[in-house]
Amino acid sequence: MNLAAATNENLAQISNTLIYSAMAVYTLAFLAHIAEWVFGSRSKVGRTAAALTAPAPAVTVQVRGKEGGTAVLDKPKVVTRAAPGARDVPDGPGAAGGTVKGDLYGRIAIALTVVAFAVQAGGVAARAFSVQRAPWGNMYEFSITFSTVLVGAYLVFLTAGKNVRWMGLPLVGTVLIDLGIATTWLYTASDQLVPALDSYWLWIHVSTAIFCGAVFYLGAVGTLLYLFRDSYESKLARGAKPGAFLTSVMERLPSAASLDKFAYRVNAAIFPLWTFTIIAGAIWAGDAWGRYWGWDPKEVWSFITWVAYACYLHARATAGWKGRKAAVLALIAFACWLFNYYGVNIFVDGLHSYA
Amino acid sequence: MSKTETDADAGTGAGAGAGAANTAAEDGERRDSEASARLSTAPAEDRPGEDRLIGGPTLGIVGWIRWFWRQLTSMRVALILLLLLSLGSIPGSLIPQNSVDDLKVRAWKEENEAWTPLFEKLQLFDVYSSVWFSAIYILLFVSLIGCIVPRSWQFVEQLRSRPPGAPGRLNRMPAYTTWRTDAEPEEVREAALSMLKRRRFRAHTVGTAVAAEKGYLREAGNLVFHVSLIVMLVAFAAGQLFKSEGGKLIVEGDGFSNVLPHYDDFRSGALYDTDDLVPFTFMLDSFTGTYERTGPQRGTPRTFEAAVTWSEPGGKEKKSKIEVNKPLVVDGTKVYLLAHGYAPVVTVRDGRGKVVYQDAVPLLPRDANVTSTGAIKVMDGYRDKNGKKRQLGFSAFFVPTFAGHGEGNMFSTFPGLDAPILALTGFTGDLGVNAGLPQNVYQLETRNLKQFKDKDGNKLAKRLLPGETMKLPDGAGSITFEPEVKEWASFQISQSPGNGWALGGAIAAIGGLVGSLFVRRRRIWVRAVRGDDGVTVVEMAGLGRGESPRLPEELTELALTLHERTPAPAEGTSSDSPPDAPDAPDAPDDRPNDSDDDRSDSVEVSAEGAGK
Numbered sequence: 001m002n003l004a005a006a007t008n009e010n011l012a013q014i015s016n017t018l019i020y021s022a023m024a025v026y027t028l029a030f031l032a033h034i035a036e037w038v039f040g041s042r043s044k045v046g047r048t049a050a051a052l053t054a055p056a057p058a059v060t061v062q063v064r065g066k067e068g069g070t071a072v073l074d075k076p077k078v079v080t081r082a083a084p085g086a087r088d089v090p091d092g093p094g095a096a097g098g099t100v101k102g103d104l105y106g107r108i109a110i111a112l113t114v115v116a117f118a119v120q121a122g123g124v125a126a127r128a129f130s131v132q133r134a135p136w137g138n139m140y141e142f143s144i145t146f147s148t149v150l151v152g153a154y155l156v157f158l159t160a161g162k163n164v165r166w167m168g169l170p171l172v173g174t175v176l177i178d179l180g181i182a183t184t185w186l187y188t189a190s191d192q193l194v195p196a197l198d199s200y201w202l203w204i205h206v207s208t209a210i211f212c213g214a215v216f217y218l219g220a221v222g223t224l225l226y227l228f229r230d231s232y233e234s235k236l237a238r239g240a241k242p243g244a245f246l247t248s249v250m251e252r253l254p255s256a257a258s259l260d261k262f263a264y265r266v267n268a269a270i271f272p273l274w275t276f277t278i279i280a281g282a283i284w285a286g287d288a289w290g291r292y293w294g295w296d297p298k299e300v301w302s303f304i305t306w307v308a309y310a311c312y313l314h315a316r317a318t319a320g321w322k323g324r325k326a327a328v329l330a331l332i333a334f335a336c337w338l339f340n341y342y343g344v345n346i347f348v349d350g351l352h353s354y355a
Numbered sequence: 356m357s358k359t360e361t362d363a364d365a366g367t368g369a370g371a372g373a374g375a376a377n378t379a380a381e382d383g384e385r386r387d388s389e390a391s392a393r394l395s396t397a398p399a400e401d402r403p404g405e406d407r408l409i410g411g412p413t414l415g416i417v418g419w420i421r422w423f424w425r426q427l428t429s430m431r432v433a434l435i436l437l438l439l440l441s442l443g444s445i446p447g448s449l450i451p452q453n454s455v456d457d458l459k460v461r462a463w464k465e466e467n468e469a470w471t472p473l474f475e476k477l478q479l480f481d482v483y484s485s486v487w488f489s490a491i492y493i494l495l496f497v498s499l500i501g502c503i504v505p506r507s508w509q510f511v512e513q514l515r516s517r518p519p520g521a522p523g524r525l526n527r528m529p530a531y532t533t534w535r536t537d538a539e540p541e542e543v544r545e546a547a548l549s550m551l552k553r554r555r556f557r558a559h560t561v562g563t564a565v566a567a568e569k570g571y572l573r574e575a576g577n578l579v580f581h582v583s584l585i586v587m588l589v590a591f592a593a594g595q596l597f598k599s600e601g602g603k604l605i606v607e608g609d610g611f612s613n614v615l616p617h618y619d620d621f622r623s624g625a626l627y628d629t630d631d632l633v634p635f636t637f638m639l640d641s642f643t644g645t646y647e648r649t650g651p652q653r654g655t656p657r658t659f660e661a662a663v664t665w666s667e668p669g670g671k672e673k674k675s676k677i678e679v680n681k682p683l684v685v686d687g688t689k690v691y692l693l694a695h696g697y698a699p700v701v702t703v704r705d706g707r708g709k710v711v712y713q714d715a716v717p718l719l720p721r722d723a724n725v726t727s728t729g730a731i732k733v734m735d736g737y738r739d740k741n742g743k744k745r746q747l748g749f750s751a752f753f754v755p756t757f758a759g760h761g762e763g764n765m766f767s768t769f770p771g772l773d774a775p776i777l778a779l780t781g782f783t784g785d786l787g788v789n790a791g792l793p794q795n796v797y798q799l800e801t802r803n804l805k806q807f808k809d810k811d812g813n814k815l816a817k818r819l820l821p822g823e824t825m826k827l828p829d830g831a832g833s834i835t836f837e838p839e840v841k842e843w844a845s846f847q848i849s850q851s852p853g854n855g856w857a858l859g860g861a862i863a864a865i866g867g868l869v870g871s872l873f874v875r876r877r878r879i880w881v882r883a884v885r886g887d888d889g890v891t892v893v894e895m896a897g898l899g900r901g902e903s904p905r906l907p908e909e910l911t912e913l914a915l916t917l918h919e920r921t922p923a924p925a926e927g928t929s930s931d932s933p934p935d936a937p938d939a940p941d942a943p944d945d946r947p948n949d950s951d952d953d954r955s956d957s958v959e960v961s962a963e964g965a966g967k
């Protein structure tokens with residue numbers, strides 16, 4: 001027994017070291033991302049303005065060509081049209097701005113992020129082994145798991161070839177803040193769960209909750225940048241000339257339409273899982289406390305978050321709410337999620353307050 | 356003019372599909388919107404000017420009602436109601452709620468007396484059953500029903516009818532492609548029809564074009580989701596009305612029978628009938644709590660387990676274990692383990708040594724290490740040395756693991772039963788239990804009691820080890836802390852019908868959501884007509900519902916497949932001349948119609964993935 005306790009404490013120690021090391025590597029990745037932005041800024045900009053003011057190209061169509069007797073054909077080319085009212089603007093080249101140097105720093109940043117992710121995942125795993133349960137018993141553990149999943153989701157998007165590199169800087173910045181808060185204010189020595197938390201529903205409910213939060217976060221970053229980029233684009237469309245810094249940053253982001261689409265797809269894809277998370281929580285509460293739904297503050301705020309995301313989905317299908325208003329709703333919804341995550345544990349007490 | 360020609364052509368098709376009286380002069384706009392209509396069953400968005408009637412003198416009662424109903428069932432109002440619902444839930448999470456913790460409500464009221472009347476008027480201590488909160492969700496659900504019913508009919512109609520014919524100008528659709536081929540138009544259409552059908556599109560030929568549609572599950576899923584919300588609400592409401600919930604504290608060796616008088620406390624919904632209590636009995640054989648013994652987690656509970664023997668009338672006795680997350684379920688009634696504590700066994704004797712009281716006394720835990728307090732009440736049977744009937748009361752303080760003498764305070768240092776100690780102080784007189792007022796069993800009402808004093812006139816108090824006895828002064832008797840300490844467990848016995856429905860609704864809701872959010876509903880049209888030069892011109896266009904990033908990819912893929920089967924002319928057309936698609940929007944007289952879209956007809960953006 002004592003021996004086991006000692007190994008556990010060793011493991012807990014190792015976990016802490018790994019988390020701190022991950023923070024160090026993330027810091028390097030953060031700096032590399034900044035270098036990427038700085039060196040990328042030398043690139044030429046103004047694609048958006050050009051696209052917005054250029055005369056519309058004529059319709060160019062389509063299949064042709066054959067060589068010799070047998071017909072060797074090009075593929076038919078599909079022409080897409082933006083929805084009425086949307087701007088047809090190309091995506092920016094990304095933080096590196098198409099420069100070689102910027103791109104190099106960007107790649108370094110991503111490589112560092114991968115390393116930091118591996119180290120951090122090791123830290124979470126060591127923590128799990130040290131407490132011999134899922135590492136989700138208190139806010140410190142939530143926080144380190146949350147940012148691990150966050151980075152993991154981002155890396156999955158990257159490997160899948162999605163255009164998400166623009167997210168690197170804000171993402172790594174947030175991870176650093178999250179880990180900073182976790183290690184300074186939320187740190188809890190590893191300990192056991194009280195029996196009420198000890199259920200396989202813990203695995204189901206908490207893991208999906210953390211996962212949903214991570215993906216909602218990606219959606220929120222997309223939404224926020226959409227709002228900036230959208231006002232930038234409408235400024236250009238009105239013929240105004242934004243400042244050099246703003247232009248330099250905004251030109252490198254994807255177009256407002258792409259950001260909006262990204263945010264919508266991410267939020268919509270995760271909404272069913274969030275619904276499931278709440279239902280799983282209710283089932284667990286039913287087993288643990290004898291009632292499925294008791295309007296405990298944590299329950300209230302998951303409900304609010306759920307309704308807020310439903311609002312967002314509805315807004316996108318409602319005239320007069322599409323676009324910026326819907327985006328604001330998405331941000332409010334994510335703020336609700338954040339409050340549920342930090343605020344409720346810290347400011348409100350209820351059955352769920354095990355911080 | 357070629358435009359008119361094809362319009363007329365397609366007109367017959369669209370006319371057949373939409374039943375509209377198309378004239379040759381109608382503009383492409385309307386046809387486009389007809390073609391894209393009914394890709395969803397969402398309520399029509401209010402167009403400016405539609406509600407011109409507001410305030411108008413012609414709006415009678417019926418008109419008002421109709422107007423109000425139309426507003427209530429619109430997407431905009433549903434959105435506002437949803438927003439209100441989330442805003443309305445907030446106060447309940449910040450202000451203590453009666454339904455969650457009424458002690459906290461009382462404390463809050465004492466602290467904020469000035470605000471209390473206002474808060475009470477606004478029902479802020481009962482937000483989730485308040486009039487205003489109920490109003491929000493009832494309106495929302497009326498709106499929901501008002502929205503679902505017509506949408507369902509519309510959907511059924513869509514399923515029964517066939518995809519609408521191609522719009523006049525396919526190149527105005529979000530994804531478009533065209534090529535020329537030697538094949539006959541009929542061949543192309545046939546090939547397109549079979550290709551689309553093979554891919555499980557609903558497809559048919561309308562005039563010169565094939566119209567196809569797929570992804571009806573999106574709408575079905577959406578309807579299922581919204582219907583499930585209603586099912587869940589109804590199940591929830593039924594659960595509230597018909598539920599019952601009661602608590603019972605049981606000491607090891609004691610039993611419980613599921614009838615009203617056996618409950619310590621009992622709450623039930625408005626429509627609950629106590630005859631509905633499921634008849635069963637159970638006995639608490641033993642309660643086991645184990646705790647971490649070493650390390651930084653010393654004292655953290657590891658298991659709580661109540662071993663019970665239960666039976667239904669006429670049934671065999673069965674043994675079960677009830678754990679914190681694992682209730683006992685008997686015919687829909689669930690027995691949850693809520694809390695536990697210790698019940699030291701004490702024996703009270705009168706002056707002549709006669710046992711007047713012997714029982715396990717459940718004590719209430721005060722902290723995580725189960726430092727407990729309570730009261731022992733000897734109500735009758737006791738006579739003092741003069742033979743006079745009196746009542747005795749003891750206030751008890753119990754620790755399962757005593758830190759040791761000289762360790763200062765009397766608090767427990769471990770929740771397990773390692774070194775129990777029972778501290779007692781005694782009273783005599785009138786316990787006040789006969790006054791008819793409900794009394795807390797864990798507290799003495801000392802108003803009419805006199806505390807025993809020792810020889811020196813100090814209050815009599817003693818810490819007892821198991822087996823030790825405290826003598827009461829002047830031959831008033833004694834109290835013995837028997838070596839046996841029992842445990843008690845408290846249970847919540849609840850019955851809430853409708854849970855099955857709520858769960859079913861929840862699962863259906865998720866399923867519906869997945870369909871609604873992941874299935875893409877889209878239409879594909881393939882038009883094949885003979886061009887002016889006698890070569891067949893094929894045009895394909897796709898229209899997706901909502902966000903459909905994969906539509907261009909899909910169209911490309913379909914176009915390639917169809918293209919293979921309907922090859923281009925062996926000789927002829929020069930590679931770069933745009934084929935004169937019959938309805939190519941090149942005619943200057945088209946411009947006025949395009950005013951909404953002056954950036955013209957398409958920017959060539961080769962769609963992502965189009966090359967795959």
Ligand code: HEM
Nearest residue numbers: 307310313314317397398428429430433495498499502871
């Ligand atoms: C009460 C009146 C309601 C009406 C009139 C309504 C109407 C609609 C309509 C027409 C859609 C299809 C929009 C689309 O597919 O983009 C939709 C989608 C949806 N509704 Fe509702 N709804 C109502 C209530 C609710 C409620 C109470 C919720 C849940 C909180 C909800 C959640 C959703 C979700 C998640 C979608 C999917 C959005 C999407 O497909 O993008 N709805 N609703």
